[in-house]
Amino acid sequence: MEFVKFAVCGLWMVAVCGDVVVDKAEAPVPLVIWHGMGDSCCNPLSMGGIKKLVEQQIPGIYVLSLKIGDNIVQDMENSFFLNVNKQVDIVCDQLAKDPNLQQGYNSMGFSQGGQFLRAVAQRCPSPPMKNLISVGGQQQGVFGFPRCPGESSHLCDWIRKVLNVGAYTRAIQEYLVQAEYWHDPLNEEEYRNGSIFLADINQERGVNESYKRNLQALNKFVMVKFLKDSMVDPSDSEWFGFYKPGQDKETITLQESSLYSEDRLGLREMDKAGKLVFLAADGDHLQFSVEWFNEKILPFLR
Template structure:
């Protein structure tokens, strides 16, 4: 994993957080779009100082399998784009240098994804369970996930609530609760859900489009805790 852009950035953030005396009692974090899954990696890998609340605003926690603003289920062109991305996304050099490739998740080639995804397959415990990752994530008091109902950038949009496409095809989706990841509780999300630590919010609008009023009413209260 040496040389992987996201891995390097996460390690740098962890080092900065550990050195900040103001954060030693804990802190709340908010990540927008891809920043949300990167911050989740921080929570899983770096428990000191402790992250108390993680707010994911349009994050892609199960990755993406689509080109922004491309309706893959209804357009042959989008399928061709997917095929082109699949040919290179799991190339070792691309995995280490192209950020988006690090959370590209191909449900049609599950074995290839699990073997060559340097970042996402690791933090989602898809090559085995790292008990430290699981323990650290469960230290969160709240894990808030925001889905944008008219999102034309993230495909599938279910990934914003930790859902994704069912393995082996590219049309039907499943919720987090229906997934193997949840049923086997690889990340501790099932336990967190039962404990009331998972919060699923939704809002109308395209990717990262929300009103000031919605933001203040729905997200700011989690930052005040």
């Protein structure tokens, strides 16, 4: 389960770690949070802790931690088994009906929540998303298993190839969330044709101009990569990089990809305009300190 871990100082030490001074004359921009695989909206050790931290650091802020389902159990189950496109539709409806968000909001997605919130930005421009922060999100998908990176384990490599035989069947795509961002670099055509979520939001089958326009409306698109990540394979996906097509050893950066050179999603233009921010955290997946969070993330939440 992808729970956020604070590596240095606990939430109870917020006062020691330092408070953020905000202008009381101007209401803080609301924040929407989407959790990762196997987590929930309100776990006090993960999203509940993040919500509390942000509220303590930015007095008066409205924080919505998304819950997909009627209760926490359903929320956790849906992170594995509810079609991502349906989840995005549910969230877009929630945001549109929330009176606290109508003037705009910032968003912060953890692990798979990072690419899910990007889908919200691309598909649902109202209310407007201002800044999008992807914390360990797999923007180009994954081709490996949690804490079992394929390039360093023959067994993992074998398992993921077995999964890949059925990853793009309609049944698996409809009912297994992680299959919807499974990206096979050994068979890019099958991925493009079979992926019902990631291939769509990454403009792999054609260019939806509204996706491009809506994403470019962001003030900042912040991507956090964990330098010792043992969960995401390849971890370069957290900065929109991925394996070079046709093999699974060598990775290329976003700037070396056809997505960038053809600018199908508008990322090249955003990069040149200074709207893309690449941050690094020196830890394993979703492990960071409160001090790091305060210094690197809070400035984008004001």
